[in-house]
Amino acid sequence: MFCVKDFEAAAREKLDPVHADFIAGGARDEITVRANEEAFARLRLLPRVLRGRAVPGLDVTLLGGHARLPVLLSPTAFHKLVDPEGELATARAAAAAGAVMIASMASTVAVGEIADAARAAAGPGETVPLWFQLYLQPDPEITEALVRRATDAGCTALVVTVDSPVLGASERNRRNGFHDLPAGLRCENLVDLRDGEFGHVRQIAMSPEFSWEHITWLRSVTELPILLKGVLHPEDARLAVRHGVSGLLLSNHGGRQLDTVPATLEALPAIVAAVAGRIPVLLDGGVRRGTDAVKALALGARAVGIGRPVMWALAADGEKGVRRLLELLREEIEDALALCGAAGLDELTPDLVRPAWSGPLFGGAVS
Numbered sequence: 001m002f003c004v005k006d007f008e009a010a011a012r013e014k015l016d017p018v019h020a021d022f023i024a025g026g027a028r029d030e031i032t033v034r035a036n037e038e039a040f041a042r043l044r045l046l047p048r049v050l051r052g053r054a055v056p057g058l059d060v061t062l063l064g065g066h067a068r069l070p071v072l073l074s075p076t077a078f079h080k081l082v083d084p085e086g087e088l089a090t091a092r093a094a095a096a097a098g099a100v101m102i103a104s105m106a107s108t109v110a111v112g113e114i115a116d117a118a119r120a121a122a123g124p125g126e127t128v129p130l131w132f133q134l135y136l137q138p139d140p141e142i143t144e145a146l147v148r149r150a151t152d153a154g155c156t157a158l159v160v161t162v163d164s165p166v167l168g169a170s171e172r173n174r175r176n177g178f179h180d181l182p183a184g185l186r187c188e189n190l191v192d193l194r195d196g197e198f199g200h201v202r203q204i205a206m207s208p209e210f211s212w213e214h215i216t217w218l219r220s221v222t223e224l225p226i227l228l229k230g231v232l233h234p235e236d237a238r239l240a241v242r243h244g245v246s247g248l249l250l251s252n253h254g255g256r257q258l259d260t261v262p263a264t265l266e267a268l269p270a271i272v273a274a275v276a277g278r279i280p281v282l283l284d285g286g287v288r289r290g291t292d293a294v295k296a297l298a299l300g301a302r303a304v305g306i307g308r309p310v311m312w313a314l315a316a317d318g319e320k321g322v323r324r325l326l327e328l329l330r331e332e333i334e335d336a337l338a339l340c341g342a343a344g345l346d347e348l349t350p351d352l353v354r355p356a357w358s359g360p361l362f363g364g365a366v367s
């Protein structure tokens with residue numbers, strides 16, 4: 001395995017095609033799925049030279065916590081679908097790399113067990129680099145019970161996914177008839193939330209009726225910092241700051257919710273401007289290379305998230321696969337930083353990035 005795409009091919013080989021489609025798929029025509037990757041390809045890096053720089057470190061501060069890599073594992077459901085150890089394997093690999101893992105509310109291992117695995121694999125003295133992704137539930141007691149499970153597990157932040165007032169329509173899943181986890185697998189965080197509920201994915205209620213008041217309410221029931229995942233409009237970024245949100249994960253759900261929304265990279269400059277440094281902005285969607293991460297960081301993201309690559313690496317080679325994936329991304333980011341003449345992530349500035357050539361550079365005739 002020499003790059004992220006190698007894991008995609010290896011996962012395709014190994015997986016039931018229905019499950020491979022669940023991972024790869026997006027909403028409707030999958031225009032946004034493609035747009036995410038294309039947006040990175042359209043930008044060019046403009047490196048500096050002869051700056052006398054040492055090999056850069058990749059450490060980053062995220063919500064007061066420390067990570068050794070500016071790459072986070074975005075929340076993805078159902079890890080046991082692709083590996084028998086599921087989220088335990090992912091958590092061990094993330095902790096070993098010092099990368100933040102965002103456990104999905106729809107994980108197939110309970111968040112407490114994910115946290116134990118992460119703690120056991122983390123470096124000495126390191127806090128568990130684990131956050132919890134939450135879909136607000138219409139019954140506030142259910143939301144509170146989930147928050148309690150995440151808090152008791154030792155998660156250090158809540159990531160509220162706000163781009164899903166209804167579930168995105170994957171035509172691949174519909175054609176394949178994929179709607180449920182196979183027998184024997186459950187959404188373990190949902191088990192026993194109410195009497196007689198056994199961890200079925202359909203217990204997750206999506207609702208278009210949530211509003212900013214629910215964020216205010218959530219802040220009143222937890223001490224944990226709250227990030228919003230799925231903000232694309234700069235006005236919503238401003239509202240998030242006003243409602244005491246601690247960070248944004250700029251995301252279009254990997255093109256799995258509303259199709260034809262902009263690539264996240266395209267939306268980044270306006271969100272960064274709207275937030276004006278008041279809270280950190282993270283970004284996911286289409287990050288496949290170290291240079292992708294470097295471009296997003298140069299345009300103002302504090303870190304980037306990866307979704308599908310984690311599932312591919314886990315499917316390809318379990319914990320070892322995810323370790324290798326994170327190593328590869330570390331190497332590629334270090335390499336890109338050195339080649340840009342940057343001594344660290346904070347030296348990644350917007351002047352290092354420009355749109356691809358689309359006409360004569362200086363407008364005049366070539367002499």
Ligand SMILES: Cc1cc2nc3c(=O)[nH]c(=O)nc-3n(C[C@H](O)[C@H](O)[C@H](O)COP(=O)(O)O)c2cc1C
Nearest residue numbers: 023074075076077104161253254285286306307308
């Ligand atoms: C298989 C799969 C499952 C996902 N499950 C969740 C989830 O449970 N909660 C959530 O907020 N986002 C979920 N996402 C979206 C990811 O968190 C992330 O936004 C997206 O995958 C990033 O794009 P990328 O796959 O191009 O890296 C999922 C994505 C995939 C591919």
Ligand SMILES: O=C(O)C(=O)c1ccccc1
Nearest residue numbers: 077078106201204253256
């Ligand atoms: O597939 C997804 O993108 C997703 O967010 C999800 C959420 C809950 C259960 C399964 C998948």
